Amino acid sequence: MTFREDGAAALEWAARYLERVGELPVLAQVEPGEIRARLPASPPERGEAFADVLRDLDEILLPGVTHWQSPRFFAYFAVSASEPGILAELLAATLNSVAFIWRTSPASTELEALTLDWTAQLLGLPDGWHGHIEDTASVSTIAALAAAREATGGRVVVCSEEAHSSVERAARLLGLETRKVPIDDEFRMRADAVDLTDAAALVATVGTTSTSSVDPVPALADLCVDADVWLHVDAAYAGSSWVCPEFRWSQAGLERADSLVVNAHKWLFTPMDCSLLWTRRPEALRAAFSLVPEYLRTSDEAESLSDYGPALGRRFRSLKLWAVLRCYGREGLQARIREAVRFAELFEGWVEAEPGWEVCASRHFSLVCFRRDGSDEENEEILERLNRSGELFLSHTRLAGRYVLRLAIGNERTTEADIHRAWQAIRA
Numbered sequence: 078m079t080f081r082e083d084g085a086a087a088l089e090w091a092a093r094y095l096e097r098v099g100e101l102p103v104l105a106q107v108e109p110g111e112i113r114a115r116l117p118a119s120p121p122e123r124g125e126a127f128a129d130v131l132r133d134l135d136e137i138l139l140p141g142v143t144h145w146q147s148p149r150f151f152a153y154f155a156v157s158a159s160e161p162g163i164l165a166e167l168l169a170a171t172l173n174s175v176a177f178i179w180r181t182s183p184a185s186t187e188l189e190a191l192t193l194d195w196t197a198q199l200l201g202l203p204d205g206w207h208g209h210i211e212d213t214a215s216v217s218t219i220a221a222l223a224a225a226r227e228a229t230g231g232r233v234v235v236c237s238e239e240a241h242s243s244v245e246r247a248a249r250l251l252g253l254e255t256r257k258v259p260i261d262d263e264f265r266m267r268a269d270a271v272d273l274t275d276a277a278a279l280v281a282t283v284g285t286t287s288t289s290s291v292d293p294v295p296a297l298a299d300l301c302v303d304a305d306v307w308l309h310v311d312a313a314y315a316g317s318s319w320v321c322p323e324f325r326w327s328q329a330g331l332e333r334a335d336s337l338v339v340n341a342h343k344w345l346f347t348p349m350d351c352s353l354l355w356t357r358r359p360e361a362l363r364a365a366f367s368l369v370p371e372y373l374r375t376s377d378e379a380e381s382l383s384d385y386g387p388a389l390g391r392r393f394r395s396l397k398l399w400a401v402l403r404c405y406g407r408e409g410l411q412a413r414i415r416e417a418v419r420f421a422e423l424f425e426g427w428v429e430a431e432p433g434w435e436v437c438a439s440r441h442f443s444l445v446c447f448r449r450d451g452s453d454e455e456n457e458e459i460l461e462r463l464n465r466s467g468e469l470f471l472s473h474t475r476l477a478g479r480y481v482l483r484l485a486i487g488n489e490r491t492t493e494a495d496i497h498r499a500w501q502a503i504r505a
């Protein structure tokens with residue numbers, strides 16, 4: 078078989094998968110170790126046909142895949158790898174650029190800067206920020222906090238009890254202490270309880286993982302400016318909503334942030350992985366990361382994006398983001414975001430109207446937190462039963478000590494019928 082024939086078969090596989098993913102059990106219905114046990118323990122001596130790889134993908138691996146592309150994937154934060162993004166991933170792998178300095182792939186470096194500027198315009202971010210791509214928000218936050226440590230000399234990272242665990246991990250990795258601030262009854266950081274003694278950075282979250290609550294960034298920015306502390310805004314999920322002006326209320330205070338992370342692989346229809354990190358202070362990131370050995374020295378008068386984060390080798394990630402932005406345009410992105418939020422509103426309304434069920438946190442974007450009146454054990458059992466059914470996939474959190482179910486909408490293939498189907502299954 079040739080690359081062309083194998084490629085056609087792989088593309089056919091991808092197209093067929095996307096057509097039928099809504100019929101597959103959303104959560105993989107396998108036991109730990111089951112998939113590995115079905116595979117040979119040792120690699121082949123002689124090369125096999127690519128067709129064999131595709132066959133085993135279908136027969137052995139697919140039952141062990143939890144389908145993030147399913148329209149009824151509602152756990153964590155639902156994501157979509159859109160078709161333009163998928164195709165661009167293929168092309169990026171074909172080029173296999175390793176863009177650690179400008180000359181190793183000028184197009185990759187320059188397209189990355191351009192797509193970050195485009196996205197900043199689409200999201201209505203302040204002018205003039207420097208943007209680059211990291212793999213995940215976890216790494217974007219490591220980069221931001223390393224810059225904060227460099228710029229301030231502080232030893233503490235301040236965040237709320239509801240901040241994502243990646244903040245504490247980043248702090249731990251950087252040898253910084255984490256100080257958690259209590260939250261108010263809307264799950265927001267309490268600005269009146271913030272202590273910035275010895276702080277390098279304060280991480281405010283716009284769209285927390287558990288409830289999508291929005292920390293009071295304007296008040297937190299005041300505190301950071303007074304104390305000369307770096308303000309990093311984690312909008313990994315909710316930042317994409319800013320493509321629609323009606324969600325930009327949650328941008329208040331952002332103009333005073335030192336850095337911002339938004340995951341294009343969460344709610345901007347770009348395949349995993351593509352985390353966008355902007356900063357008002359690029360020189361601080363360079364101070365934290367730039368280190369040029371002799372073998373990377375050139376006379377090129379151009380920036381190297383590896384100077385802004387931990388990795389030297391960099392994938393051509395901007396290609397998929399560029400493809401999505403071009404093929405969807407502002408209107409296409411807005412329509413998809415608005416539809417997800419409309420579905421969440423609908424679902425929230427059904428829960429509110431149903432005796433015996435309750436919405437447990439204010440809904441700001443496309444995430445609904447809810448539970449059945451009853452014990453934590455009953456709610457946990459409901460979640461387990463639903464997930465085992467394969468009909469949909471939900472995740473949970475704990476709010477004010479209680480076990481709560483989360484329904485997060487964000488897959489572009491989700492229809493109103495899927496939301497109905499989910500609610501029928503949950504009620505049943």
Ligand SMILES: Cc1ncc(COP(=O)(O)O)c(C=O)c1O
Nearest residue numbers: 213214215241243285286311313
């Ligand atoms: C608010 C927030 N920040 C950070 C992250 C971490 O994202 P990543 O998996 O890209 O590191 C998440 C993941 O869901 C998140 O919800």
